[in-house]
Amino acid sequence: MERRRTKSGEIRLTEVAKLAGVSPITASRFFRKPEALSVDKRERVASAAKELGYVPNLAARALASQRTEVIGVLIPSLTNNVFSDVLRGIYDASEGSRYSIQLANTRYSILQEEKLLRLFQAQKPAGLIVTGIDQTSESRSVMDSMNCPIAQIMEIGPDPVDMMVGFSHRDAAFAAVSHLIAQGFQRIGFLGAQMDPRVQRRFGGYRDAMKAASLFDPRLIVTTPVPTSVTLGGTLFADLLSKAPDIDAVSCGNDDLALGVLFECQRRQISVPEDIAIVGFNDLEFMASAVPSLTSVRTNRYEMGRSAVTMVTAAIEGNRPPEPVVDLGFELMIRQSSSVRGA
Amino acid sequence: MERRRTKSGEIRLTEVAKLAGVSPITASRFFRKPEALSVDKRERVASAAKELGYVPNLAARALASQRTEVIGVLIPSLTNNVFSDVLRGIYDASEGSRYSIQLANTRYSILQEEKLLRLFQAQKPAGLIVTGIDQTSESRSVMDSMNCPIAQIMEIGPDPVDMMVGFSHRDAAFAAVSHLIAQGFQRIGFLGAQMDPRVQRRFGGYRDAMKAASLFDPRLIVTTPVPTSVTLGGTLFADLLSKAPDIDAVSCGNDDLALGVLFECQRRQISVPEDIAIVGFNDLEFMASAVPSLTSVRTNRYEMGRSAVTMVTAAIEGNRPPEPVVDLGFELMIRQSSSVRGA
DNA sequence: CAATCCGTTGGTAGCGCTGTCAATATTTGT
């Protein structure tokens, strides 16, 4: 009694090979290096596979070949718009390649990140993309042991685990606040939510710019660990106004907060930018549409995801990029909400 | 020469078993049914695994056991806010379970969906979650052959592949437009972008409500296949105004468009709702914050993702939910933008 | 005291595929 099918009734490579009249290993090669087969066999295997509806067993392939074609991705949030752009870049780039994406959500917790990293370890991914540069030392040792290309995204900094694509949040925020100062604003508040490491670095940029102009005043700062939202922007702004009624501008840790501030100004009949100027961070799509249009710092989120995948896949295939750390920079988008003439 | 390690230097179950002084199969059981071991062995294996830093090989496990602990998820977009909420529900629910999520992006293409479905097939997922009810017949036959629980989400309709969690987009839009009509609005425009099947069904609800009140007029309709955005809302609205300057309300296919309409009204000094009323769809977070606050239809997106995972995991484990089709309903959130007294 | 049971443990035999290397056709160079 010869076995013709797998227990579950699936067709195996052996069946395809038999129908095509070749050895199993030749059939296997057809799926990996078709150009190594003669045209004749190539066609025979192709049509046999099609006829039987053959679907390769990835687990068997992974076990036998000791590798996978999966790139693991760790991001802190699925709600924050910022990451959906990064993800889009990641998925777009992965579609052109042989690799598929395995996504996991750390929820802004470095402990959760550690746990997920260990989970990934068991999967032996071909590459890894992680968000930020603030991993625990335990996480770093897991990554070191993983023996695959790793890209850190969103930020750049010293001491990369392997590769990096990002930009300096501190410098970007510094530029935005310096712009406000150059426009003559002096009592510039700062609103921050979530306060993940990137928002903290943006706050650092704000602080440095304010100190450099001798304008720093801790009463101008309102932050919360609560996740960001438009509504929260209004709430934090109300808070700021009660603590420092003399403010003439607000620098927001992100664009959701900025939009919330704008709405709150409309609610209170505060004119923007005449009474209060607003700048956001990230330049989400709606910022240019708002009335008045809102100044922000454009960040290359899509490109960040795309390059991370490109760099990792290149590294997997042995073509490491010459420069392991890529600074994608930022661009200050000056709009009505921060222009003294309200133009 | 005995082999002590795998080629790549990883620790195998055999090494753990040897150190613990048990057979490999007992060590294996420790990871699957620890309660079947005596307390003594359980502890010995646990400490041996920890000491060696053992990481199980998932590919080998999947091959030997003929199953995986992966739930595949197919969604049409990573940019659209709507799906980030669904995803959050999916990831949250999966974290409480033993299953991990494999996400793929169809980009609103049913052909891409077909391709991805075949890719998933090779992975033999334990369960599957797909968006919508408009799969190709080829896709359906792949799903039929996959032999795992499948949930269709976002919509409900006749003839489920297996299970369904969603709501009627037509009914929800019908309710929103009926509300406008009840408020006395008559020249109600419809703006739609992306025009995926769900937006088309919302349009159907608009059309039915307008026809029922003998208010339907094709000149009131502006749609585009272009992906949605706030800016696009303004553009479409400008278009609508030029085609039908006498409109008194706008029903938008989603909230981004609604916000764009609001901004365009502000830009043109059109008062909302006195001159023009606005309703959106989905009730994204910012709708309640806007000035005036924007009426929308609240949909249970997070819950949709959550229940889909719950239903699928239950089905995997043999506890199929009694009712395979779950209607999560919707709630009309009436706010200032559609209230005749502007309250 | 033998028969029966249950909780626990181990042995055997693959899961479906691919790496390695040898074997066989085919072509090329001189």
Added chain:
DNA sequence: ACAAATATTGACAGCGCTACCAACGGATTG
């Protein structure tokens, strides 16, 4: 025409783990 190089193919031996079933010891029963 013959050796050497090159293209194409196949045999073998696992990859690391688990399903299945047998075996064991001790407790329970009549």
